[in-house]
Amino acid sequence: MDALDVARWQFGVTTVYHFLFVPLTIGLGPLVATFQTLWHRTGNPRYLRLTHFYGKLFLINFAMGVVTGIVQEFQFGMNWSDYSRYVGDVFGAPLAMEALLAFFLESTFLGLWIFGWKKLPRRIHLATIWTAALGSVLSMFFILAANSWMQNPVGYRMNPDTGRPELTDIWAVLTNKVALITFPHTLAAAFMVAGALLVAVSIWHVARRPGQDTAEHRFALRFGAWVTLVATAAIVFTGDIQGKIMTEVQPMKMAAAEALYRTEAPASFSAFTIGTLDGSREVFAIKLPYLLSFLATGNPTASVQGIDDLQTQYAAQYGPGNYAPIVPVTYWSFRVMVGLGIAAGAIALLVLWSQRRGRTPSNRWLVRAGLVLPLLPLGASTAGWLFTEMGRQPWIVFGELLTRNGVSRSVSLTEVLTSFLAFTLIYALLAVIEGRLLFRYARAGLPPDEPEPDESAGDEDVPALAGAY
Amino acid sequence: MDLTTFWFGAIAFLFVGYFVLEGFDFGVGVLMRTFGRDDAERRLLLGTIGPVWDGNEVWLITGAGAMFAAFPHWYATVFSGFYLPMLLILLALIVRGVAIEFRGKRADRAWRGRWDLAILVGSVLPALLWGLVFANIVRGVPLAADHDYAGGLVDLLNPFALLGAAAFGAVFVLHGAVFVALKTTGEVRDRANALAARFGPVAVALLLGFLAWMLGDVRRDPVAVALGIGAAVAAVAALVANRRRREGWAFAGTAAAIGLTVIALFTALYPAVLPSTTDPAGTLTVANAAASPYPLKVMTVVAGVFLPLVLLYQGWTYWVFRRRLSVTR
Secondary structure, three states, X not given: OOHHHHHHHHHHHHHHHHHHHHHHHHHHHHHHHXXXXXXXXXXXXXHHXXXXXXXXXXXXXXXHHHHHHHHHHHHHHHXXXXXXXXXXXXXXXXXXXXXXXXXXXXXXXXXXXXXXXXOOOHHHHHHHHHHHHHHHHHHHHHHHHHHHHHHOOOOEXXXXXXXEXXXXXXXXXXXXXXXXXXHHHHHHHHHHHHHHHHHHHHHHHHHHOOOOOHHHHHHHHHHHHHXXXXXXXXXXXXXXXXXXHHXXXXXXXXXHHHOOOOOEOXXXXXXXXXXXXXXXXXXXXXXXXXXHHHHHHOOOOOOEOXXXXXXXXXXXXXXXXXXXXXHHHHHHHHHHHHHHHHHHHHHHHHHHHHOHHHOOOOOHHHHHHHHOOOHHHHHHHHHHHHHHHHOXXXXXXXXXXXXXXXXXXXXXXXXXXXXXXXXXXXXXHHHHHHHHHHHHHHHHOOOOOOOOOOOOOOOOOOOOOOOOO | OOHHHHHHHHHHHHHHHHHHHXXXXXXXXXXXXXXXXXXXXXXXXXXXXXXXXXXXXXXXXXXXXXXXXXXXXXXXXXXXXXXXXXXXXXXXXXXXXHHHHHHXXXXXXXXXXXXXXXXXXXXXXXXHHHHHHHHHHHHOEOEOOOOOEOOOHHHHOOHHHHHHHHHHHHHHHHHHHHHHHHHEOHHHHHHHHHHHHHHHHHHHHHHHHHHHHHHHHHOOOXXXXXXXXHHHHHHHHHHXXXXXXXXXXXXXXXXXXXXXXXXXXXXXXXXXXEOEOOOHHHOEEXXXXXXXXXXXXXXXXXXXXXXXXXXXXXXXXXXXOOOOEOOOO
């Protein structure tokens, strides 16, 4: 074990953890804003109570997303200083734009929303939550543009004197085709998570605690299931396009997604494989003919390049070395992502069906599935990130910089290990606290009718209002 | 003025914003348990920074992001070189941010007591550590010829940097006390005013000591000296205003003292961004740490459009929440 391994583990752990909170922030913001808009339009207090209730869950989660996000920004410099030196010219700009355009918007307007219930005119107050939500969505765009540059570097030239890339076209970086498709894909994932949260919370109230505020919870349940379902459709649609772009810009990643070693035409897709331990030879597989060719190119009989051929090609292009990612990881993370995502959509559909014409979901298994529903898109998102980042290895910037050359040379193993352990421990502790708090508030149910929240009121004294401290 | 100098100035501006704004909310965090004798008072104190503290913290995110974009080598060396202070700052900001949001979410006393402690620790640590970091930046650290940090933790704990830590910490506490006096009524306001009067001279003495050492010994620069004198005058004026219970002026004084100190520090540093105390070839300057001209141009346009907008809507937030808060029981 050396500092490089620990730095990689730390990046993986802190990023996966950060992204458990981010999708809920990004997805739930617009949903809470929708409830408040419905209240604004109809005057029906039902929607105001839903706004306060889900607003509270949103804020508990938001805090975690913010504080774990600061770690991400510092981490590039702390553990990956050679990477930072190398890419700063290109990568720094979207990062700085994210802070300047998105984070200021998000945090300032959220502060106005939380504390402004009585201070701002209703219409302006409604605008603050939408503005904060817009900030969150923008931040996702900029960070994905930065990440997409690592997957598919564009808009730069290599400076022969420094050996480093220099930005030549910011527009090319922001309209990188990988960024343009990854953004809606990730946004859809965020809505899946948020919709699934609505389903889980409201199905609990509808099916397990019937009687109290059933009409409100039934509305949230239907709304959440619809959001999840539509988002699933969007994620399948965007994922399909994304796969084709990936085949074009990172063929090795597509080959590794299927563990396709030899180039095939037509190529089949395996739903399940048992292979040898190193993943290089299959023992048993369920195969769907033509499917990989179709996913990769849109043409069911087209040729899909295999890992071995790409390895030969890259070794000739970049010099000797191993240019394949860890294939079992990419193979399974891809399947977990697709499988969990589709399962979440299917459950959402069943939940909707179970509510048809005023019925109440009663099937025990469906209720159970609804209760754990948020875990599915969260698991799918995690798997998706593992796939896209592990699938890029050994590169940190595809075709330009190897991950092992990006690590901080001046940072010792002891230092990285200290920070890795510190973050892991504190993150684990906070996960428990935040999880219990979310459960507590989710279970408590909707706040009483009116009174408007008061900023100076302690939350527990006036239960579950969207007021603050 | 070339773009690298402009961006050096822009980053100085962002850190001025960060320390002037988050400075008082660090101070409020440190003093919450002292000023707030019961839960209602502590909620009141948190309420004074509630709508703004998160936005204040974005000044740091933007400052660091701008360092990354405009001076990648500066960003890379500072964050990897000051590893353990940065780690502690991160851990403190994590705990603090969560504590502020979670404290009020349960009525139970033990729960709130634990988060109160977390807010205290999470506010003290970064207040001190930013002083340590910036004092070391202006003083210089051991750097190798390739600009990588070549020292250890001990090199960061020199007397000048420790004085910097004490001065930043103390001034933020004073700034916080003055802010509380400005934003509250009744007993809490009186307590804040009294504490600022008693503790203020200590904080200002530490600041003056730091300024004198920095400008008289570490980096001599006539413009920086003038700015440093301005900072000292503002700090003393803040104490006088606080004695006369002119709270708005006192707050303007501490804010100006912090702002001018940071500007003096950056001015004294220029054109270096991180001097090397060992190999002179290791010194990072606005020239050798900078990104290429094109991204600097892009960032200039973006900042030119959006920074005024940020100032506008953050200013509006402070206007919306301009009223003093009083305890509701």
